[in-house]
Amino acid sequence: MLYGLVGAVHLAAPDRLMPIMPGWVPAPRLVILLTGLCEIAGALALMSPRLRRAAGIGLALYAICVVPANIKHAIENVPVAGLPRSWWYHGPRLAFQPVLVWAALYAGCVLDWPFGRRPVAGRAERDAGIR
Numbered sequence: 001m002l003y004g005l006v007g008a009v010h011l012a013a014p015d016r017l018m019p020i021m022p023g024w025v026p027a028p029r030l031v032i033l034l035t036g037l038c039e040i041a042g043a044l045a046l047m048s049p050r051l052r053r054a055a056g057i058g059l060a061l062y063a064i065c066v067v068p069a070n071i072k073h074a075i076e077n078v079p080v081a082g083l084p085r086s087w088w089y090h091g092p093r094l095a096f097q098p099v100l101v102w103a104a105l106y107a108g109c110v111l112d113w114p115f116g117r118r119p120v121a122g123r124a125e126r127d128a129g130i131r
Contacts, residue, residue, distance in 0.1 A: 003043040020072055021069055038062060039062065043059075056109065057104075057110060070090075074093070
Protein backbone atom coordinates (compact mmCIF):
# COMPACT_ATOMS: atom_id res chain seq x y z
CA MET A 1 0.00 0.00 0.00
CA LEU A 2 2.79 2.43 0.95
CA TYR A 3 4.60 1.81 -2.33
CA GLY A 4 1.40 2.38 -4.28
CA LEU A 5 0.83 5.74 -2.60
CA VAL A 6 4.43 6.86 -3.08
CA GLY A 7 4.27 5.72 -6.70
CA ALA A 8 1.16 7.83 -7.23
CA VAL A 9 3.01 10.87 -5.84
CA HIS A 10 5.84 10.22 -8.31
CA LEU A 11 3.36 10.24 -11.19
CA ALA A 12 1.24 13.14 -9.95
CA ALA A 13 4.07 15.51 -8.98
CA PRO A 14 7.40 14.46 -10.51
CA ASP A 15 8.67 18.04 -10.57
CA ARG A 16 8.45 18.21 -6.75
CA LEU A 17 11.00 15.39 -6.57
CA MET A 18 13.41 16.72 -9.20
CA PRO A 19 15.55 18.75 -6.74
CA ILE A 20 16.52 15.67 -4.71
CA MET A 21 17.71 13.67 -7.71
CA PRO A 22 21.50 13.26 -7.75
CA GLY A 23 23.15 14.99 -10.70
CA TRP A 24 24.53 11.70 -12.07
CA VAL A 25 21.04 10.26 -12.70
CA PRO A 26 20.30 10.39 -16.44
CA ALA A 27 16.88 11.77 -17.48
CA PRO A 28 15.82 12.38 -13.88
CA ARG A 29 12.18 13.29 -14.62
CA LEU A 30 11.76 10.13 -16.68
CA VAL A 31 13.38 8.10 -13.88
CA ILE A 32 10.92 9.58 -11.38
CA LEU A 33 7.98 8.69 -13.61
CA LEU A 34 9.27 5.17 -14.30
CA THR A 35 9.97 4.50 -10.64
CA GLY A 36 6.46 5.67 -9.82
CA LEU A 37 5.06 3.14 -12.28
CA CYS A 38 7.34 0.45 -10.84
CA GLU A 39 6.20 1.23 -7.29
CA ILE A 40 2.55 0.95 -8.26
CA ALA A 41 3.17 -2.23 -10.25
CA GLY A 42 5.13 -3.71 -7.33
CA ALA A 43 2.37 -2.85 -4.85
CA LEU A 44 -0.21 -4.51 -7.11
CA ALA A 45 2.01 -7.53 -7.75
CA LEU A 46 2.34 -8.14 -4.01
CA MET A 47 -1.34 -9.11 -4.12
CA SER A 48 -0.69 -11.90 -6.62
CA PRO A 49 0.74 -15.13 -5.20
CA ARG A 50 2.54 -15.81 -8.51
CA LEU A 51 4.18 -12.39 -8.60
CA ARG A 52 4.62 -11.72 -4.87
CA ARG A 53 8.22 -12.91 -4.55
CA ALA A 54 9.45 -10.97 -7.59
CA ALA A 55 7.56 -7.88 -6.40
CA GLY A 56 9.15 -8.10 -2.95
CA ILE A 57 12.63 -8.39 -4.40
CA GLY A 58 11.99 -5.57 -6.87
CA LEU A 59 10.61 -3.24 -4.22
CA ALA A 60 13.52 -4.03 -1.89
CA LEU A 61 15.98 -3.18 -4.66
CA TYR A 62 14.05 0.01 -5.33
CA ALA A 63 14.29 0.98 -1.64
CA ILE A 64 18.06 0.55 -1.89
CA CYS A 65 18.31 2.54 -5.12
CA VAL A 66 16.57 5.63 -3.70
CA VAL A 67 19.06 5.99 -0.84
CA PRO A 68 21.30 8.42 -2.81
CA ALA A 69 18.32 10.75 -3.38
CA ASN A 70 17.35 10.52 0.29
CA ILE A 71 20.93 11.30 1.33
CA LYS A 72 21.12 14.28 -1.05
CA HIS A 73 17.79 15.53 0.27
CA ALA A 74 19.09 15.35 3.85
CA ILE A 75 22.71 16.49 3.44
CA GLU A 76 21.98 19.38 1.09
CA ASN A 77 18.77 20.30 2.96
CA VAL A 78 16.93 20.47 -0.36
CA PRO A 79 13.49 22.05 0.01
CA VAL A 80 10.61 19.87 -1.22
CA ALA A 81 7.10 21.27 -0.92
CA GLY A 82 5.16 19.48 1.78
CA LEU A 83 8.19 17.84 3.42
CA PRO A 84 10.05 19.10 6.49
CA ARG A 85 13.67 20.24 6.18
CA SER A 86 14.61 19.25 9.71
CA TRP A 87 16.86 16.39 10.81
CA TRP A 88 13.89 15.31 12.92
CA TYR A 89 12.49 14.21 9.54
CA HIS A 90 15.65 13.23 7.65
CA GLY A 91 17.32 11.22 10.42
CA PRO A 92 14.43 8.80 10.98
CA ARG A 93 13.76 8.61 7.25
CA LEU A 94 17.32 7.51 6.51
CA ALA A 95 17.39 5.16 9.49
CA PHE A 96 14.07 3.64 8.37
CA GLN A 97 15.34 2.75 4.87
CA PRO A 98 16.62 -0.72 5.91
CA VAL A 99 13.20 -1.38 7.45
CA LEU A 100 11.60 -0.60 4.09
CA VAL A 101 13.94 -3.10 2.43
CA TRP A 102 13.02 -5.72 5.04
CA ALA A 103 9.29 -4.92 4.75
CA ALA A 104 9.34 -5.42 0.97
CA LEU A 105 11.13 -8.77 1.36
CA TYR A 106 8.76 -9.81 4.12
CA ALA A 107 5.65 -8.78 2.14
CA GLY A 108 7.04 -10.66 -0.85
CA CYS A 109 7.43 -13.84 1.26
CA VAL A 110 11.15 -13.81 0.52
CA LEU A 111 11.98 -14.02 4.22
CA ASP A 112 10.07 -14.51 7.44
CA TRP A 113 12.59 -13.18 9.97
CA PRO A 114 12.08 -12.33 12.84
CA PHE A 115 8.54 -13.64 13.16
CA GLY A 116 9.27 -17.30 12.53
CA ARG A 117 7.58 -19.89 10.42
CA ARG A 118 5.37 -18.25 7.85
CA PRO A 119 4.79 -19.58 4.36
CA VAL A 120 7.80 -18.34 2.46
CA ALA A 121 7.56 -18.89 -1.29
CA GLY A 122 8.66 -22.44 -2.06
CA ARG A 123 9.11 -23.47 1.58
CA ALA A 124 6.00 -25.68 1.74
CA GLU A 125 7.20 -27.63 -1.28
CA ARG A 126 10.72 -27.98 0.14
CA ASP A 127 9.46 -29.08 3.54
CA ALA A 128 7.15 -31.65 1.95
CA GLY A 129 9.93 -32.97 -0.27
CA ILE A 130 8.10 -31.96 -3.46
CA ARG A 131 10.29 -30.87 -6.33
